[in-house]
Amino acid sequence: MSQIPAELKYVSSHEWIRDEGDGVVTVGITDHAQELLGDVVFVDAPEVDSEVEAEDEIAVVESVKAASDIYAPLAGTILEINEELEDSPELINSDPYGDGWMFKMKLADAGDMDSLLSAEEYADEIAED
Amino acid sequence: MANKTPLYQAHVDANARIVDFGGWDMPLNYGSQIDEHHAVRQDAGMFDVSHMTVVEVTGSEAKAYLRYLLANDVDKLKESGKALYSGMLNEEGGVIDDLIVYYLTDTHYRVVVNASTRDKDLAWMENVAQQFDVAIAERVDVAMIAVQGPNAIEKAQSVMSDEQKNAVAGLKPFVAAQAGDLFVARTGYTGEDGYEIMVPDSKGIEFWNQLAAAGVKPCGLAARDTLRLEAGMNLYGHDMDETVSPLEANMGWTIAWEPEDRDFVGRKALAEQKAQGAPRKMIGLVLEDKGIMREGQEVVVNDEVVGVVTSGTMSPTTGKSIAMARVNRELNEEQVLVQVRKKQLSAKVVKPSFVRQGKSLI
Numbered sequence: 001m002s003q004i005p006a007e008l009k010y011v012s013s014h015e016w017i018r019d020e021g022d023g024v025v026t027v028g029i030t031d032h033a034q035e036l037l038g039d040v041v042f043v044d045a046p047e048v049d050s051e052v053e054a055e056d057e058i059a060v061v062e063s064v065k066a067a068s069d070i071y072a073p074l075a076g077t078i079l080e081i082n083e084e085l086e087d088s089p090e091l092i093n094s095d096p097y098g099d100g101w102m103f104k105m106k107l108a109d110a111g112d113m114d115s116l117l118s119a120e121e122y123a124d125e126i127a128e129d
Numbered sequence: 130m131a132n133k134t135p136l137y138q139a140h141v142d143a144n145a146r147i148v149d150f151g152g153w154d155m156p157l158n159y160g161s162q163i164d165e166h167h168a169v170r171q172d173a174g175m176f177d178v179s180h181m182t183v184v185e186v187t188g189s190e191a192k193a194y195l196r197y198l199l200a201n202d203v204d205k206l207k208e209s210g211k212a213l214y215s216g217m218l219n220e221e222g223g224v225i226d227d228l229i230v231y232y233l234t235d236t237h238y239r240v241v242v243n244a245s246t247r248d249k250d251l252a253w254m255e256n257v258a259q260q261f262d263v264a265i266a267e268r269v270d271v272a273m274i275a276v277q278g279p280n281a282i283e284k285a286q287s288v289m290s291d292e293q294k295n296a297v298a299g300l301k302p303f304v305a306a307q308a309g310d311l312f313v314a315r316t317g318y319t320g321e322d323g324y325e326i327m328v329p330d331s332k333g334i335e336f337w338n339q340l341a342a343a344g345v346k347p348c349g350l351a352a353r354d355t356l357r358l359e360a361g362m363n364l365y366g367h368d369m370d371e372t373v374s375p376l377e378a379n380m381g382w383t384i385a386w387e388p389e390d391r392d393f394v395g396r397k398a399l400a401e402q403k404a405q406g407a408p409r410k411m412i413g414l415v416l417e418d419k420g421i422m423r424e425g426q427e428v429v430v431n432d433e434v435v436g437v438v439t440s441g442t443m444s445p446t447t448g449k450s451i452a453m454a455r456v457n458r459e460l461n462e463e464q465v466l467v468q469v470r471k472k473q474l475s476a477k478v479v480k481p482s483f484v485r486q487g488k489s490l491i
Contacts, residue, residue, distance in 0.1 A: 035146075038146075038157075038158060038161075038162055038351065039161055039162055039163045041163075041421070041443040042419065042420065042421055042443065044419075044420070060470065062420075062421045062443070064162055064163065064351065064355060064442060064443050064445070065162070065351055066423075067421065067423065067470065093161075
């Protein structure tokens with residue numbers, strides 16, 4: 001069974017979102033997503049300072065097997081990317097909720113957080129797959 | 130219901146990720162496909178290839194039949210156990226399948242074809258067989274295990290009886306021997322030394338577990354794909370199919386033009402294509418920019434699409450993205466662009482053979 005930490009929020013495209021306060025969130029892909037992808041070997045990160053809309057394709061995670069688009073979970077501005085992933089993309093496999101985080105963003109509207117899935121709701125979604 | 134090989138339970142017990150492959154439930158990986166890949170390049174790994182179709186061709190005209198059925202010439206096979214790689218073509222010279230044929234006696238050959246093409250292969254073989262005194266029979270009583278890597282032969286022999294070891298001692302590349310109830314061939318699909326071993330289905334799991342205990346790492350289809358691509362070996366349905374001739378798929382060496390009076394299915398069409406020059410050719414690509422080339426992506430020169438990637442991946446041995454691509458015959462650039470998702474990335478043109486015996490060639 002893949003891990004779905006209770007304190008995080010989720011979207012059905014398999015990104016997780018951590019509330020860092022002041023409308024800032026950290027985003028990565030879920031344990032379930034990295035299991036599906038297999039060994040991650042390349043990350044095409046989003047551009048820092050770019051403004052994105054919810055569901056925009058902003059990054060790509062590639063495993064040996066396949067490429068997977070990463071979507072902006074909400075509208076906002078990209079503040080920072082995880083530069084460690086350039087040399088160590090495998091962190092997404094080994095620690096998807098920790099060292100494998102992908103980017104931080106400032107939300108256009110912090111209230112948008114309410115539209116995200118809870119851990120329980122996300123667990124139900126992937127159980128249906 | 131998907132087919133299951135005799136080794137299926139061993140994969141489940143090892144927590145393999147199981148996927149459908151040509152109607153078979155097969156292990157994709159047992160954790161990390163990269164670790165499995167490296168095990169084969171550096172030590173020894175094994176693959177369940179029992180899904181592949183084994184066909185016994187017997188009868189007084191077995192040789193004449195295969196000389197007509199295949200583009201390569203089984204008359205080259207003089208020593209019992211000797212194997213030959215060949216395309217089986219249609220009348221237009223397109224590849225119905227690629228296969229290995231083992232010579233056992235003049236009236237008995239063993240053919241191994243792909244799993245995903247089983248039905249059409251058997252239908253084609255039966256159809257051509259009507260003109261010959263020959264019988265075609267599929268073997269469904271064997272498991273097949275490919276043991277590959279620099280230490281594969283030593284480790285495989287460590288689980289054999291003395292009698293079996295004697296039977297395979299000094300086996301040359303591309304030759305097989307019957308060793309007790311094992312049929313052991315020094316062949317493979319990884320670019321490494323090793324065996325492909327047929328074992329009675331009832332003993333398959335026991336033999337698999339013995340190999341695992343001897344330090345041979347179970348490897349899934351995902352690693353098999355990166356290994357064969359590094360070795361520059363074609364995958365049917367991706368690098369060639371019925372719309373592609375062997376001349377367009379780096380399989381020219383598998384066409385036996387001599388003797389000239391041997392007719393085989395597709396010969397006429399191939400000869401015409403050879404005389405005019407095949408319209409397309411296969412090349413290898415090594416990506417110079419960051420990214421990963423994938424099947425179906427376009428190859429671009431001077432803003433013009435000149436071909437398509439037929440297989441592409443990240444190569445675990447070289448750390449680079451490698452690909453095979455089919456391009457227009459005229460292409461002679463040393464560098465091309467590949468449309469990788471939204472970007473055009475630069476790739477170097479090379480011979481489509483990237484790694485052999487653990488060493489990078491690029």
